Structure formats: C-alpha cells, structure tokens
Amino acid sequence: MAENENKDMQVLGIKTVEEEIVNEERVITFRLNNELVGIDINDITKITKDVEITPVPKTKEYILGVMNLRGNILPVVSLKKMFHLEDKEEDYESPVVIVVETDLGQIGTTVDKIEGAVKISPDDIQPPPMNAIGIDPEYIKGVVMLPDDLLILLDIKKIFKKEDKNG
C-alpha cells in the first residue's frame, strides 16, 4: 500500500513528501508528574499494567525490584526516582510499566500515565532548554514543541549504559 502511494507521489513529482515520511519518528508519550515525556518506539519492547514487582533488598533507591516478563526476570526502575522528581506512594500501587531495550538488557520503567503515540520529524527536535525542566539534560535527546505542550524526549541508551551502572 505505502509503496503504491509513494509511486503515485513520484509520478506527481512530490519527492520531498516521501522523504519526510521516511524520516518520521514515532514516540510513545507519557506523564511524569506534569511533564510530558516521550520514548522512541524503537526502544520499547512492551507496555504493560498490573505487573507484580518483587522488591530487591539492598539496591539503589530508584530500583523498585524485579518483574516477570514472559518467564524472564527484569529489573524495574522508577524514572521519577531516577530523575529525582517528586513521587508519591500511590505512584507504585498499580504502575504502568514501559519495558525498554537497553545495553543492560531489558528494563522495566514505571511512568504515571500513557498519553499516546505522536509522530515527530527529527528536524523538530530542539536542544533542551537550560533548567527549564527537572530532568538532567544528560538523559535527554531534546525537546519538541507540540501544539499545546512541550515534549521531552528521553535518551534511553544514555540512561542505561554499560560503564555507568549507577545510572
């Protein structure tokens, strides 16, 4: 289907449109408190609710524990705790878990509420404004101005990387 469309457009001489389609990125957006945050859909393995998290003693505060994903055990991390954002107990009562693929294997991350998927073009990504958001710019790819909100794009590969297990 898509190919046919492209062909049609080529016939019509609209090459530039095709390129924009190719470059488009799909991002899953969610809330961390009031911030609108997004993760590239290519980094996401699964989004799940109602998982049971088994706490693991004597670990870093932001590691909530481990969960069972189809017979594999993965760590679950609170993004809020990791970014030193304000959090409440209720946040973890029945959290939404986004499972991301990282250099450290699959990791579950808890977020407040899924907002949905948006398509963005890489050209729209701007460098993060200084101090405007509560998240360390180190972990951020950039921000995108949406019609009614500012979307913060997380850099999952940087958040969970090999040499720095401390996060």
Add this chain to the structure above:
Amino acid sequence: MKINIPDDMREILDEFLIEADEILEQLDQDLVELEENPNDKELLNKIFRGMHTLKGGAGFLNLTSIVEIAHKIEDIFNKLRNDELQLNSEMMDVILEGIDKLKEGLERLKEEDEIPDEDEVKEIVKKLEAILEGKNPNEVSSNNQNEQSKESNSQDFEEFEFVEGVDEDIKELIKKFGAKDLAELLEDIILLAPDERPPLEVVEKLEKLIEEGKDIKDLIRPKKKEEKQEEKKEEPQQASQQQPQKQEETKPAKTTQPVKKEEQKKVEKKKKSDKKEDVIRVDVERVEVLMNLVGELVLDRNRIVKLASSLTVEQNKKDESTLEELIEAINGMSRTVSDLQDAVMKLRMQPVKKIFSKFPRIVRDLAKKLNKKVQLILEGEDTEIDRSILDKLEDPLIHLVRNAIDHGIEPPEERVKMGKPEVGTIKLGAYQEGDRIIIYIEDDGRGIDPEKIKQKAIEKGLITPEQAANMSDKEAFELIFLPGFSTAEQVSDVSGRGVGMDVVAATIHALRGNIEIESQPGKGTKIIMKLPLTVAIIRTLMVAVNDRIFAIPLFSVVEIVRYKPENVKKVGHFKSLMLRDEVYLLFTLNELFEIEDKKEKEFVVIVKVGEKNIAIAVEELFGEEEIVIKPLGELLEDVKGIAGATITGDGKVVLIVDPNSLISDKKTQLAGVI
C-alpha cells in the same frame, strides 16, 4: 599469509582444526609427562603419531608453515623413539616453543584464515633442526652439559661466521649461547647463576647493541655447509614420507594427493576409533534452550504434583477410579520428567580433564621460572561438572596453583635442609561427593602460619588484636579471602597483583560453592573447593519475612529449629542463639536485608557460611521447592546477598538468597566474634 580455502574444503578445514586442537591439547600433557619418563616408548609413539596426523592434515590443506613445524617435531620424535636422540630439558623447551607456534598458527587460521609466513617460523624451525642435528639449540650452560656444549660450540662456529668489527666478547657470547635473538640472549644471561654469568661489562656491551637496534643478523652471516647431511641421515621410511610433502609445497598436486591422504587417514581413523566414542557437536546455546525448557517443565511438574496431592477421594467420590488413574499418570510423568532433567543435565557435563590438562604445562613453566622443582599429580580427571562452572574455574585454579608454587613450595635447597624431598608435590584433584563436586589443590610446601596471617590482618586494620586472640587457626586462614589481604611479602610477577584470593573466593561463591583452607606450617597447604554439580536447578527452602518470600539454597541449610525467645541472648552488638550445647550467632533475615522488622519470628534456619554455622531467624516457613535459577539482569548483577531469582508456578518472582555474600557483608565486623 592469507590462505584461500574453497568452499568445498571448508568442512575438511573445520574437521582438521578440531582434530588439531585435540592433538595439541593432549600433547601439552604428554610432553610434560614425557619429561619425567623420557624413555617411555609408548608415549613417544603416541606423540609421534599425533604430530604425524597433524602434519598430514595440514599438508593436505597446503598449510605450509604449519607443516614445516609439525614435520620437524615429528622427525625429532621419530629419532627419539628410535633412540637416536636423548631428550633433555632444553630440547623440551624448544619443542614446547614449537608447539606454541603451532597453536598460534592454528588460532590465526581459525580466526583470520591466515597462517604464519615462512619468515615467522624460520627461527623455530632452525631451532628444531638444530635438535635434529644433535645440537643444543639454546645452549644454556649447566654443569652436566659442558661436554655437549663444547662440541656444539665448534659446530655452531662452522655454521656461521661473524661480520667484521664485532666485539670479541660478544663473539664469545654468541659462540657460547648460539646464534639467537640478542634480547633473548640477554635474558638467558641474566637468568644464569651469578658465578656463571659473564662479566658486567660484557652484559653492558650487549645491552648497548640492543639499544642500537642491532640484531643477531647484523653480527653474523651463515656459512652454508652441511645443510644436506641431516636429510641423508634419515631413514628410508622417513624419506618416503617426506617425498609427498615436498610435492605439495611446490605445487598443489591435487590429483594424486587426496588418494594417498585417504589411505593415511583410514589407518589413523582405525586407531582412533578404538578410543573414541561417537560424538556429535551441538551448539551450547541449543543445550541452554533445552535446559531452560526442562527447567520450566520441572516447575510445572512440581505444581501439578502439589495440586494432585490436594485432590482427595472424598471430594470426588463419583470419579474415584478416574482420580486414581490421574494420580498414577502424574506419578509416571513425574518420574519421566526427573529422568529427562538428569539426562539434559548430563549434556552439560564435562570432565574436569578439560581444564586440568592445561596444568602440567603451567606448573612446568612456572617451576622453571621460579627455580623450583615441582611435580604435579592430577587426580580424578574424569570427574564431570557443569560446563558453565568448569569454564569459570580455570582462572581461580591457575591462581591457586601459582600461589602454591610461588609461596608454598620452597626452593630445592631449603627443602633438602628441612629433610623434605627435593622435588615438591602439588596435587590437583576432583571427586564427586553427593550432589557436590570437590576440587582440591594440595602442596607439600611451607604451609601457612596462622599467627602471621593474624598479624597481617591486624596491620591492615581488618581485625583488632582482641579479635585475633580469640580466633581459631581455621578462622585465621579465612582472613586470606578478605578483600585487601595478601600475604606475599613482596609482589612477585608470578602471583601477580591484580587477582587476589578474595577474587578467587568471590568467583567460587558466585558459583554457589565453598572454599576452605587447611594448612600446617612446614607441612603444606590444601585448598578445598566444594561446587554444585549444576547451576541451573537447585533445591531450596522457601521462607518469608514481612510477607516477602525468599528461597534459601538447601545445600547451605544445616538445620531448621523453632524460634524460642528464651534461647536468644544479646552479646555486645550481636544476638546469639543457644541450641543444645552450641552457641550460634543470630541474625534476623530482616536485618540482613534491611527489611522492616515488626512481626514475631517463628523459625530459625541454621546455614553454613564458610567455616561457621550462622542462625537466621525468619517469620514463615513454606518447605522445600526445586527451582530454576534465573539472573536478575545486568543492572542488578552486583546486589549483595541475592544469587538470582526464580519464577514460581503462579508467575511470582522469588529471590534466591546467597548466604555467603549476605554474611560476608558483615564479615569484617564479625571476624573473631564467632
């Protein structure tokens, strides 16, 4: 040199590489054994055959430099077995060097489709040739070799002449030690006993030459003479074997060659089939997958059995016979699953020989380097252990054996003075004991003095003098495993600085094993490691505190008793439990894991941690369960006290306790208290 292997030859190449690996692995061991019994005809024959096979295979594939080395070594062994040569230690060094070159070459072939150039092997081939000619290639002058070296000196002299302007002292040196790389020459000289060493100014001259970037080639030029002689001397049988070789080297005579090769191969295959069983090679990953599946199956089985046992005839009066049949079927399946589990487990088992076989060589080289005399005795090489455990054991074992040679075994003179045999003995062995594999390293060296250990630990601030005073010898030995402890007064380049005994202990603990030291000063040291047969499935005891369930591996559980507050006493910072006549240090699982502590404790699990038994109080006890261990993921790799996790029948994740690392967190405070 890049070699080009056509696709249809790939399979043959792969087969050759496997065969060559096998031959070379066996060879290291055989050669060291041979050094002890230089006249063992059977052994000589075996080595000769191995080299012959290797040479043949390499020749077929046109791997010229490999062929060349293998061919020379084969010739040497032919002479040895026909009593035309007598093996000595210097020759052995060269032969081993040749074997190393072969290994290196094959490794490169495996990884890069490349074999060493003729140039690269020229040196070793020359040395091997020298042996064939009855010369001593390395010329290390020692008393009993003086005669020989005089002879070969003159021969050496005939073989090359010096270029103009070479210093007389250096000429002398080269005449004495043979024409070899100058850096190597320098090393040899430095290794000599002081009274045999040439005067200092000669050494300085040599150093200067090396600094100037001069090589031996700059100092001498070959005098071509008796090159041919050696070949003529060879027996007719040998010559005929050499013939096809030559052909291959010059032109790939493929039409005639394969036929001949086939014949040779057949003969060898027959010889081999006597010893070798039928083997198929399977990717480890496939076995891993199989293992996981069986693991899941075992869990399901356990769950079904549990459910079935709760079905009673009373509840199901109508279907009484069906129920009985069902239970019978479940029992049958249960047995089959157990058998299947055993069978799959066996797939992963490999004899410890796989790593033990490397040790004769390691011991030989190290003993030589450290000027010690050591014989290695291997015991229980056929004992089998899970492959993933085996792989991780190699480094700790090498470290322990090095320690034994470096710190344990005394220099020969010292041993004689003490009335011990001049040659020290190191035993490396393995055997199975129940569901554990015991691996031990025993030496008859100077042993460990517990007082010295304590002193050192006090100096390092690891324990207090009071703690030291109350410590048993065994506890003192355990101090060696603490991080930051090293008894070697100076760091030698052999035992190294990087890995310490704490790393060895940590590796063994990570495999859910124990490590213990037994030692008597003056008599020797024995290090004993107890390891699980397999890593994947273990029996555990399920306990809970604060509604959180933990699995404690059953092999570390000594005893379970009811918690009675009247038996618990507070001693200083710690609590202790009185049980019969024993006193155990007592912790709650809550405090060990830093979990909120509000409920009454109901049970006490006594676990073995290293040398000690420690009591851990828990709130609930659920009984035994067989579980499959799964890793927690890389992010949680270093968590203390947790060995992994398992998924129970209802999909819950349960953490597995690692008592060793759990307690070792507290160990420094604990030393001497218990």
